[in-house]
Amino acid sequence: MPDLSGYRGPSAKLLTEAGASIGDVLEIQMGTESIKGTLVPRYEHNDDKHIVIKLKSGYNVGISVDKVSKVVRVAKGEAPKFIAPKQAAGKGLPEVAILGTGGTIASRVDYRTGAVHPATTAEELYSLFPELSEVASIKPEIVVSVYSENLEPNHWEAIAKRVSEVVAKGVSGVILTMGTDTMGYTAAALSFALRGIPVPLFVVGSQRSSDRPSSDAFLNLIGAATMAVQANFSGVFVAMHADSSDETLAVHLGTRVRKNHTSARDAFESMGIEPVAFWSRKGTEMVAHEPPTPRGKTGSFAAKPKFDPRVALVKFFPSMSKEYLSAILGSGLHGVVFEGTGLGHINSKNIEVVRKFVAGGGVACMTSQCLWGRVDMNVYDTGRDLLKAGVVPLEDMLPETALAKLMWALANFKSPEGTMVAMQDNLAGEITNRTIQRR
Amino acid sequence: MPDLSGYRGPSAKLLTEAGASIGDVLEIQMGTESIKGTLVPRYEHNDDKHIVIKLKSGYNVGISVDKVSKVVRVAKGEAPKFIAPKQAAGKGLPEVAILGTGGTIASRVDYRTGAVHPATTAEELYSLFPELSEVASIKPEIVVSVYSENLEPNHWEAIAKRVSEVVAKGVSGVILTMGTDTMGYTAAALSFALRGIPVPLFVVGSQRSSDRPSSDAFLNLIGAATMAVQANFSGVFVAMHADSSDETLAVHLGTRVRKNHTSARDAFESMGIEPVAFWSRKGTEMVAHEPPTPRGKTGSFAAKPKFDPRVALVKFFPSMSKEYLSAILGSGLHGVVFEGTGLGHINSKNIEVVRKFVAGGGVACMTSQCLWGRVDMNVYDTGRDLLKAGVVPLEDMLPETALAKLMWALANFKSPEGTMVAMQDNLAGEITNRTIQRR
Structure with missing residues (x-):
């Protein structure tokens, strides 16, 4: 029986006529043009007027049914499934703290209902992102749990305090996961509150809705974890996709970064300067004219976490x-x-x-x-x-x-x-x- | 006697030691680096800590005297002079209305004092921009006289009303000159108030301070005047430098344009779409996917100039x-x-x-x-x-x-x-x- 999760009304009608199911490769014809990609599920609260396919580039495109002349099923596919093998922790590897704030990274989605189950233990994260266990011994915890748009200065204080505690314990680096809405503000706030931090802190998130298992969450998290262990610099950075491919992260200075697109994968940009570095599986390429501060000694660091919200x-x-x-x-x-x-x-x-x-x-x-x-x-x-x-x-x-x-x-x-x-x-x-x- | 208009204190000292005068080509040495350009005058209210030279690219660069190790005079130059020959009006050419609002375009500067004399008659404009007289019979007037940052909805109303009057008289096109601060807001406001305008209206300005005789004002004005006569489309547009060279204008749709740099020549950008056209002396190149509305009949147009400022x-x-x-x-x-x-x-x-x-x-x-x-x-x-x-x-x-x-x-x-x-x-x-x- 075809799986058309989240589709109903006119969009479901077109897909049913084509015999399509989630995961199938479809050709959507619009007059003389056509576009090919894999059918992805929709949330139940989405409208019934768009068909969403994932292009080869990794982008999802929503096509208005008004414009569609025909849908052709090109190839049968498999609905993406989550496999959650038990992964051993990265024993003997340097420790990296992953502090969560309630964003969309490190979540797994129940495709049927669209419900999101945030991963909160190291085991769950290793099972979602097995590569992590080869890179670092991760110490995940939830610091605050609010939507990005509801993050306030008192949350920044709580995050900054917790970062200084984990840094005092000797972690190699810190990853802060959050929704992307106020990521620029948060990175800037932490740049001041954590001035002099002796290790690198990477703020990461996901620009893709969590209905996409192959979202940018993975690359952002694995890249940040690798740099948290290997980078020879310290400071507060945003690490997000550098372009629309799924290969390279840009590392932006926390005080010079801005979200410049509502939904694009490479929404975050360094403003008025180059990114500090680019990361891919080939390694880290430094590009800053003025290299960031090298790693420092843990003992001498004291956060100044206070903010006046007025x-x-x-x-x-x-x-x-x-x-x-x-x-x-x-x-x-x-x-x-x-x-x-x-x-x-x-x-x-x-x-x-x-x-x-x-x-x-x-x-x-x-x-x-x-x-x-x-x-x-x-x-x-x-x-x-x-x-x-x-x-x-x-x-x-x-x-x-x-x-x-x-x-x-x-x-x-x-x-x-x-x-x-x-x-x-x-x-x-x-x-x-x-x-x-x-x- | 060397002319060092606007320089005093430490900057004047360095220039005097080099025997430099306004208009000379200088090499400014900063440690192992150096930079070459023509010395330009400064306003009297500028600080005494920068030397400003014009690069070959047309850009002016201000160099902090703290960083300067030596100034070398490479070549003698001539201070720029304004020549104001009497120009005849462009008789027999199509009429173009130029409505002024008190911006920095069409101004001439007294170099000694830095005072700005806005040109307000056709003769003055022809003398400042002789090429204009070959393109159009211009009808200049001042509609409102405020700084761009002080333009308010009631000024938009006055401008829209006056535009509809000159359009009713049968001009080929309209040019609105203004300061660039609120140019994006103004172009958007006029796009709605003048919806259905049968001729093209180009909002133009200058990103260069008026201490620069070869400012972008010229290209923007001559390009807009040429298009006001020749373009086969209508609507409200911003016409400003397309890049840092002094050769091409970008024509932006009035509702999709934004000032994205405080001072760069090419500060204005189309957002989310391509510019409608590019203009250079070679001609107008249309680039819009959806071409703008063709010119229409004057009689059927009625402005809706009202705005609620609350x-x-x-x-x-x-x-x-x-x-x-x-x-x-x-x-x-x-x-x-x-x-x-x-x-x-x-x-x-x-x-x-x-x-x-x-x-x-x-x-x-x-x-x-x-x-x-x-x-x-x-x-x-x-x-x-x-x-x-x-x-x-x-x-x-x-x-x-x-x-x-x-x-x-x-x-x-x-x-x-x-x-x-x-x-x-x-x-x-x-x-x-x-x-x-x-x-």
Whole structure:
């Protein structure tokens, strides 16, 4: 009996007519065009108007049934099955801590129901990813369990504290698994809280929905585990797919990385700099002009895990009224990071609102919504007026990184003055080389 | 006597020692490296710690004097001069309206003082850009005079009204010159207000500071003027440098363009689609998969210039509290566009705040801060809960475009229901083809 899990209505009708079953290779004809791939199951809550096939490249493509003229079953396939042999732990291998936060990595899916069973023990992880047992002796644990979009500064504190504990125990490296939504923010936050960490920490996740057993989760996890053991550098990084193939990871500096696509495998990009390294099964290729810090001694490291959550990221937009910005800055904030336009501007009529916020002890910083390039508030009147109002220009710091840094700086440098100085210091690679300014 | 306009202190000292003058070709030595280019003047308000040279590529580079070991004068040069011959108007040529808003294009700079003299008459423009007189009979005027960052919805209304007046008079095309800060927002706003415009409108500007006579202003203006006369398509576009050379313009659809660099010449990029066309002196090369609308008849066009300014663009961030979002949504807004994380999420604890806003008659829409890719709120619980709360998912619409569209839709469709439907319709290319969804 054909398995058409998750399909119903018009999409199930087309597939039934073709005699198709999950795992079969199909040719979907759309007028004069056609596209070939393996039929994958859908979640029950998905709509009934798309057929989803996995292309040879590994990508899944959803095709609207409105456009489909015919479905042809090209070859019979097998529905992917999970085989879970008992794997021995990687005895005698260096220890790597895997800290989970409730993301989609290291999950196994019940195909019938779409239910996700997160793997939480070393045995389960070895059974899902047998290659892991040849690389490292892994120590998995769940630190917090929330969706990525619900991660808050207090979770960052909990993660940072736990990282320092496992580092003190002497692990070779740390892997943090999480959903990708706030991965950039989290990597930046940990870059400050764990400044000076003597081992590498790799934040990893999966861009593929967990209905795909051959998701990018595997490569990201095995690559991060290998580097956690072998890499000769320390610091906080994001390790995710470098391109749409399933072969290479890019290792991004935690303060210079951004999620630049809602769903692509290679959604994460280094901004304004090259990735620090690329990893594939052939090895690790370092590419940074300034190599990252070498591994250090465990004893000398102390985390600074505190964050002040009363900080907002405010993107400027043309209809921003004084009432609007006053409502924001009057909501009990200690700090604000603006995403200004261009070289670092907001509209002139709001400068007085900002001046009052700063005069009242608030810290206001400026980044650019352009995301690439450097703010320069000396070029135009508006920029100079904002500087006079006490706004701190943050060069080419990413807005998301600036938000995390300001929360951290306010909690660790106490006075607004100390915070403002810290914000302009390059503490964790968040500001790129400014010797040669491209204007 | 050497001319070192704008230089003082340490930078002037180094240049004086080298016997350098503005316009000379210098080799700036920094340890084992060196860089060669033409010395350009600085504004008086610039700092005294950088020497700025123009590279062969046309780029200006500012070099920190701290890094300079020696300055060598390689060749004597001439300070750039403005020659302003009287040019005759392009008699008998098709008419093109150039509407100014107070940006940096079509300005001439007094090198000694750095003062900018905006050109406002056809004669002045022809004298600054003599090639213009061979292309079109230009009708320049100032519509509004504010910095780009101070442009507001009421200025968009004034611009849209004036565009429809000049279109009714029968111009071949319209050029809108403006500062680049809010160019993306403005192009999107005009795409809706001027939907059905029978001629092409090109929004142009200059990414170079006006201390550079060979700025990109020239190519952008001459290219836009040529296309305004010759192009066989209509609609609202941004025409700016396609790359760092000074040869090619990219023509971006007004609803799919974003400023992605604070200062680079090629800061503007089409998002999720190719540019509509590229222009160089060799001609116009169309590249769009779906060609833009052909020119139409003037009589049938009526602008819809109204915007409701009570709309905010709210970028979600991990420390967003209920108090914060309540303060925003309670500030008298009629609509809000969220820049959610990933596929279109905000934190769960704020969903109830959004639900109340929608229940009270507000319109809430969702885009992604990833900027590339499509929101999909059916994949995770949080997305589905937001849909249930009444949030309208906007596919792959750019957040900035969504803001402009929501202001326009609220002013033109009156009811929240009508507005919500309009937001999901593809009215001006703001949503790309969704037949094949890349997930």
